Amino acid sequence: MSVNQNIKVAVDAVVFSYKKNELSVLLVKQKYGVYKNKWVLPGGLVLDNEPLKDAVKRELSEETGISVDYMEQLYTYGDEVGRDKRGRVISIAYMALVDPDGMKLEASTDAIDASWFKVGSIPNLAFDHNKIVSDGLLRLRNKIHYQPIGFDLLPELFPFSALENLYKTISGKNIDRRNFRKKVLSFDILEETDKIHQEGSGRPGKLFKFNKSKYDALVKHGFHFEIKYA
Amino acid sequence: MSVNQNIKVAVDAVVFSYKKNELSVLLVKQKYGVYKNKWVLPGGLVLDNEPLKDAVKRELSEETGISVDYMEQLYTYGDEVGRDKRGRVISIAYMALVDPDGMKLEASTDAIDASWFKVGSIPNLAFDHNKIVSDGLLRLRNKIHYQPIGFDLLPELFPFSALENLYKTISGKNIDRRNFRKKVLSFDILEETDKIHQEGSGRPGKLFKFNKSKYDALVKHGFHFEIKYA
DNA sequence: ACAAAAGTGTTCGCTTTACACCCATGT
DNA sequence: ACATGGGTGTAAAGCGAACACTTTTGT
Incomplete structure (x- = not known):
């Protein structure tokens, strides 16, 4: 030394x-x-x-x-x-x-x-x-x-499509919208707010929020976040 | 600097x-x-x-x-x-x-x-x-x-049960022998040799060998090693 | 013959995948 | 009315999980 x-x-x-x-x-x-x-x-x-x-x-x-x-x-x-x-x-x-x-x-x-x-x-x-x-x-x-780290790239409140597009962009793969939403929502780690997203054209979407403390609690009980692609 | x-x-x-x-x-x-x-x-x-x-x-x-x-x-x-x-x-x-x-x-x-x-x-x-x-x-x-790194803890030639026990020991979980063998062999990265294992009591088993070059080739074609437990 | 480890198939349930139409809003 | 993106269900296939008996060898 x-x-x-x-x-x-x-x-x-x-x-x-x-x-x-x-x-x-x-x-x-x-x-x-x-x-x-x-x-x-x-x-x-x-x-x-x-x-x-x-x-x-x-x-x-x-x-x-x-x-x-x-x-x-x-x-x-x-x-x-x-x-x-x-x-x-x-x-x-x-x-x-x-x-x-x-x-x-x-x-x-x-x-x-x-x-x-x-x-x-x-x-x-x-x-x-x-x-x-x-x-x-x-x-x-x-x-x-x-790991649910994608949320750290998004604003606190985000429309569901933002998450979907984030995963599409980062993985470079196409995602089936229905399967992706079903999967992510089934984890029960997102909160649906009553605010809505207003930007550009098309039907406005609800804004969601990642509930970190809920996620942490679930992990303590053996939950494992995992997303595969359609 | x-x-x-x-x-x-x-x-x-x-x-x-x-x-x-x-x-x-x-x-x-x-x-x-x-x-x-x-x-x-x-x-x-x-x-x-x-x-x-x-x-x-x-x-x-x-x-x-x-x-x-x-x-x-x-x-x-x-x-x-x-x-x-x-x-x-x-x-x-x-x-x-x-x-x-x-x-x-x-x-x-x-x-x-x-x-x-x-x-x-x-x-x-x-x-x-x-x-x-x-x-x-x-x-x-x-x-x-x-990742198939478990083989680096074993001798070049090993009986199948050694691999099984290695996974049991390291993961601390029980493994269904049939499912484990089926899964691992399905990858087609093990070579079955004609030598047999002789030690202790019980029926002798065939010795296997990890075929690294075959594994590397498979990976190049998109293969992903993955073992979950029964 | 008994003890000890090797070898081997099938069924069930869940998860993944594939797939298409209607809805709400702005122009 | 049309364009744009939001929201939703079902059926088929594939994979993981559960499960028990026979075989080979040594003692």
């Missing part, structure tokens, strides 16, 4: 948002250094007395001004010793989800610019960040099947 | 083995330092130019003399800033599986002793290592349902 080590520790975040049938990732443009003007994932070095998850939140707040609704550790990238030109840096990557409604991006410290990129049109990123994004996407695609 | 950071990077491994209906974890007893004589997971500091997974393999080889059949990254522990008394150390934990047949434990560098502990009787470990073990166990329990 007395060995002198010269490895730096960073965190990076793959933050997803969803809007109008489009899934996006948050990227920032570097302001300084060797990677100036390169797009990268928000992130940076961990402070000496800072828990990893606090480092992620701090970097997100500093570089983009946003705070997320859901966050989990994704993977630690440290097998490519030369992944950062400036020296050995390992990065602990996190995946996060956010409802972008009412959020405003604000590039500041370290970042010249911050912006959402649709997952279909991510530019070439510095480091191994393209790989991290695709690992994050994979995690998200898998996890929406067996 | 010019910030001076004082965080050390370690790796730790939760290595599982299976023998006679018992699942065990590999532990080592510390030889030096503040944690002398404490049982811990095999692991240690990463070298400056060493990929993380190489560090795990090196530490395992140095401290216990074993090499593993399967290894995957588990989780990075870095939210508890004081998890190591000697200073800030984050640890990237790996889960590994090994067939203990013909393996010999050899404690050496840094370790006074190395030994298998049944998962039901793990002592109090230093650091947060009890937590890491239980996270590893959880990962293993979940993963055998949807």
Whole structure:
């Protein structure tokens, strides 16, 4: 333990948002250094007395001004010793989800610019960040099947079709509307409100709300969320 | 990036083995330092130019003399800033599986002793290592349902009942022998050899072998391994 | 002959899937 | 009245779950 080590520790975040049938990732443009003007994932070095998850939140707040609704550790990238030109840096990557409604991006410290990129049109990123994004996407695609994290991409109140379209978009598959609604409602973790959705054309729909405490209670009794596709 | 950071990077491994209906974890007893004589997971500091997974393999080889059949990254522990008394150390934990047949434990560098502990009787470990073990166990329990990693705990040739008992042991549930066999064989990823198993009493059984290349080929065509219980 | 483990099919119920028409609203 | 998206039920197929007797070997 007395060995002198010269490895730096960073965190990076793959933050997803969803809007109008489009899934996006948050990227920032570097302001300084060797990677100036390169797009990268928000992130940076961990402070000496800072828990990893606090480092992620701090970097997100500093570089983009946003705070997320859901966050989990994704993977630690440290097998490519030369992944950062400036020296050995390992990065602990996190995946996060956010409802972008009412959020405003604000590039500041370290970042010249911050912006959402649709997952279909991510530019070439510095480091191994393209790989991290695709690992994050994979995690998200898998996890929406067996954990109710999709709701963290939606506003608190949402029409049922929003959930359906979210699943269609993220999974890339078609869903049978009737079967999907039947399945999700059978879980009894959504509250139907008496408000209705008014936007665009067509018949207005009721707004629903994810009841997290009900979900938690059900889980305690052995319930397991699972959605397969029609 | 010019910030001076004082965080050390370690790796730790939760290595599982299976023998006679018992699942065990590999532990080592510390030889030096503040944690002398404490049982811990095999692991240690990463070298400056060493990929993380190489560090795990090196530490395992140095401290216990074993090499593993399967290894995957588990989780990075870095939210508890004081998890190591000697200073800030984050640890990237790996889960590994090994067939203990013909393996010999050899404690050496840094370790006074190395030994298998049944998962039901793990002592109090230093650091947060009890937590890491239980996270590893959880990962293993979940993963055998949807990835064919159980075979890495068995010898190359095994009687069908060994697989069945492995699943019973790890999941802690009872399995219907007929349904289990039907399901597994339906995947067509096992080769039936003409050798037979001779040990103990009862009718001898045929030995089977996991056909990894066949499995890989099937996966490429959309096959998904999945085992639920009767 | 007995004990011990291997080997083997069928039935039932539930879940998944496939599928099409009417309703409420805005223009 | 037409366009747009919301809301709803039923039948067929496939999969998971429950269940018991015969076979082979050693003692």
